[in-house]
Structures are given as structure tokens and as C-alpha cells.
Amino acid sequence: MINIIDTKRKSLIHLYRGESGRIIEILGGTGFRRRLNVLGIREGQIIKIVSKQPLRGPLTISVGNSQITIGRGMANKIIVE
């Protein structure tokens, strides 16, 4: 579980549009982590929210020189500070 009291540590979906954070952990299985990793989403990288679609829609993030659209469920497993 994510520690909600620790305000510095939060899931990616709690960032606002335009905000950025450093990835400190990616939850989930190896397959999932690997899929994110190969697109450059991995621990230590700075990630920025480009847009958030309404009604629990996907997030578009930018990491390095690329932009990626990912679902909320996935974004929820990315922990940033």
C-alpha cells in the first residue's frame, strides 16, 4: 500500500497537469515493469504530466524526449516524489 501520510511519496495520478516528479518506485509484476522500462519509464527518471483526460481517462506523460499515453490503473502504480 502507498503511505498516504507521507506527502512526498505519491502515485503519479495525484500529480496535476504540468507538474513533474521523480520516479522512485514502480509497483506491479516484472512483465509490467519491463514494459514501462523499455519506454523509458523507470526509477530515477523525471516524469511530467502533459494532460489528463476526464472521467478516469488516461494520462499523457512526458519522459526524456518522448510522450506516452497510459491508463490510470498503470499510472497508479508509478510512485513519484
Next chain:
Amino acid sequence: MVKKIVLMGNPNVGKSVVFSRLTGAKVISSNYPGTTIDFSKGKMILDGKQVEIIDAPGTYSLEPSNKAEEVAVKMLDDADIVINVIDSTNLERNLYLTLELLERKIPIIIVLNLWDEAKHLGVDINLEEFEKIMDVPIVPTVALTGEGINVLVSKIKKAKTSENIKPTIDEGRWIEIGSIIKKVEKISHRHHTLRDRINDLTIKPLTGLPIAVIVIFFSFWLVRLIGEFLSVSIIDKIFEIAYKPLMLDFGNWLGDGIAYQILISQDFGVIEFTESLGVLTTGLYVPLAMVLPYIIAFYLMLSILEDSGYLPRLATLVDNIFHRFGMHGHGIIPLFLGFGCNVPGCLATRTLETRKQRFIAATLLAIAVPCMAQMAMIFGILGPYGLYYIGLVFLSLLIIYITVGLILNKIIKGPSPEIFLEIPPYRRPSFKVIIKKTWMRIRWFLKEAIPFLFAGVFIINILYTVGFLQWLGNTLSPIMEGLFGLPGGASIAMVTGFLRKDLAVGMLIPLNMAPLQLVIATTMLTVYFPCVAAFVVLVKELGIKDMIKSASIMLITALTVGILLRLILLGV
């Protein structure tokens, strides 16, 4: 001995462009990940010998996550040389696959594509140092313009295995990539550009959604405008003024008889291009004068949308909606391609991850998405009665797409993962590439459609002459009449629809139906079953068992829709 060269790389790095530069072969490339869903083969001459080159679908790693990526990884097994194409603007991310490839000990040459764009973005890569670390030849290219391709050709045979790169696990690779990047890449700060601004506007929901509506509406409006202009003002005139007298003379020379009926017209001495049902009259007029203009217009529009990079943004915006149909936003791509022709649309469902998603995408495509050829004919026969009737057909199809989608999402078992899609940067489509791509697709249409139309007109002619179709029409008349309020002859169109939908819509013309009956008939023609070309692809993609399921859904939907439309539009 080098026999087989395989192009490998991440999606959307320009492998297909490099491929067509190397082989002169014509393949479709676009600005979104996953255009190449199957491999293409080509040949090139290397040292006076012919070698085979294979353009594999893009993959981020050698552990595939969808069907298209599986194809790519399989290609590797019998490769003598791998050309690893890298997006220079995204070196770090691309290197993961590169390291995996190098660990396999296959001779490799690296291509740093999009070199110009990297420079433009302030990405500076130290080539000498990079080559030293990787221990394989590296060539910078701008494949779109052809820059660097000659150097690549001259260096292909220098491809080698790397002594520096040792097999390792995920973590090790990332550490290695980190240290490589530190040594070879320098990024200078860049300012916000107009491109970033457009990106923001088109992907933020508040501005993005209205823009999406405008873009889609404008695109189809343009297709209709260009298509109608080419059809009515140019090609029809050529047929009427230049071709008709020729055919009348030819008909007189032939004299009345079976040859005349098959080649020219069922009525002696009268040629009505849309109704005569001759191989040389209707068989040519339908594809060239009624359908081709819209095909040209549609693919021109689609190519521009594809190459600009807009489609993945659209996929992001509609993700929410598509989730309700058991897919995710990427489902818009098969849908868009399907408007051109259901065959490539169906193939594009491969980029979806699970069986459930692919099944729903393919079934909805076959049920509710008319291809451009069919739409052109719908415009042609309903256009004269007014936009209202065309609107009714498309509104019905939209409602069917949504309803069937919602139901299928509930009844089809299996996981439906979330969207995970790379958004490429916007690029200005190159005029030359757009024209070339449109031309390739038109040629494909002509090659695929005309033989089928000829065969279709020919078979129908024979069936008319022996009286089979009249018999069928009479026999099915109570069903057509009783259930759908259509004349028995409409069943002939349904049979024809299996061969080609555009021809089938054309078959409705001589039946003298009321506009509302035409609405029912054309909607049902779209829904009830795919044409034979799409059917074959569906069987291949879904497998026999799922195809039977899918086909039953189509028939049930057609029946329901036919009856409902009859009740709503005709009353009782």
C-alpha cells in the same frame, strides 16, 4: 554468406522508410507506432549478389507484448545481419533493444535515423565515441530525404558482433545504457516551439476534444467534396462524352445476344452506366467513376492525418469511450483504416493486446464500418434525395457501433488492458511522401477491386441470364417484404454484397425504392456480412471458431436492425 538482412528497431523510428530506400520497394510508413504489423520482404544487390531484406514490425524489446511484436522477434531467428534502426532523438530508450540485439551475437549495423531532427532538438551524439563503445558500425541517416543511405549500403557488410557488450539482466542493461548516454550524448536546452504548443492544445481534453470533432468533421467533409468533384465533374463526363459512343458503336457491331448482354447491357441499344450491368459498362463505371474518386480523396486525407502524427492524440482523447466497448483508444486506428477498406482495418487490430479487444474491434469493424467504396455508392444513390437520408444511414451505423460495442464488452470474456501508447512528435507531412502513399493505396485498390467487380458483374449477369436471381428474388420476397419492407430484388443485392459491397449498393438502383427503403437496404448491406476479401482476413485474424461467433453476431444484428429500422422509418 549473407542471405537475409532484417531491419529491427522501436516502433515509429522509420524502419519502413529505410527499407524502401534500400530496396526501392514500396511500403506504407506513417507517423505513429505500429504501421508495419506484418513483415515486408524486399531484395537488394550487395556486392553483386541478391540478398533478402526484411522490414520487421517495431518492437521495444525482444519480449513481445502484442502479435505484431511477436512477428518481429521471430524474424530474428534466421537473420544473417541485423540493421538496428534507432531514433536519434530518443537514444536512451532505443538502446535497450540495441543491447538485447547485441547480446544475441548476430552481426549488427546501427542506423541513427532522424539525425536532422535530433540536431534540431539540440541532441548532440558523439559518433566516434559511440562507435567505439558499441563496437559495431554506426551510420547517421535522414531516411525521409535519403541522406546517409549510400553510406549505409557501403557499410552493411562491415556489420559485426560486438566484443564490448556482454549479456546481462534488465538492471544491468539500464546501468550500461546510463553510462553510454553519459559518454556520447549532450543535450542543449531547447525553447518551447509552436510544435509543443499545438501538442498541448490537441491533447488537453478542454481544447483537444473540440479540435478532434472539427478535424474529423472537416476531414470527411473534404473527402466528400473532393470525391464528388472528381466523380461528377470529371470522370463521369469522360465516361458520358468519350466512352459511351464508343460502347454504343461496339454494341451495334456485336449485335443483340448473350455476348452483348454480358459485355454491355441487358437492354439492347441502351447504356445506363449505373444500371446496364455489362462488364464493360457498369463493371468499369462503378469502380472508376463512382468509387475511385472517393478512394483518392479518402486516402489523401488519411495519409495527411497519419503522417502528421495526429492519430495517437486522437486515440488518447477517445480512450475513455473505447473502454466502454471493451477496447482502448488505439481501437480508433483500425476504425479509421476500416473506413478506407475493411481489410487493412482488420489487420490493424493486431496492435491491440488481447483476444477480447481484437475480437470486438474486428467484429464492430465488419458490422458497422462501411468501406469508402461502399460509402461512395451510398453518397451516389442517396445524395440526390438529400443529405438527410445519408445522415440517417450513418446515424444508424453509429448507434449500432455503440450498442453492439457496449453489449460485446459485457458478454465477451477476457482482459481488456489499458491504453499504453507512444505519442510521436508532430511532423509536417512531406508532399512527396503523401502523394506516393496515396498512389500506392489507390493502386492497391485498383488491383484488388477491379478483378472482383469484373467477376461480380460477370457472375451476376450469368445468374440473371439463367434466371437464378429472379428465382431467388421471388423466393425471398416474402421475407424481405415481410420483415424489412424491401422488395424481393433487394435480396439479390445482399447476395452480391458478399462479392463487393459497392456493386451491391449499385444493384439497388434499378429497384426503384423509396429513399427510406434505400436507407434500410444500405444499412443492412453494411451490417449483415463482410465482403469476401474482408471475410478471408477476418478468418485468418480471428480463427474459425471466433469468426463463426463474429458472423452470428453480424447476422443477428442485421436482422434486428432491419426490423427496427423498418418499424421506425416505414411504420409497421
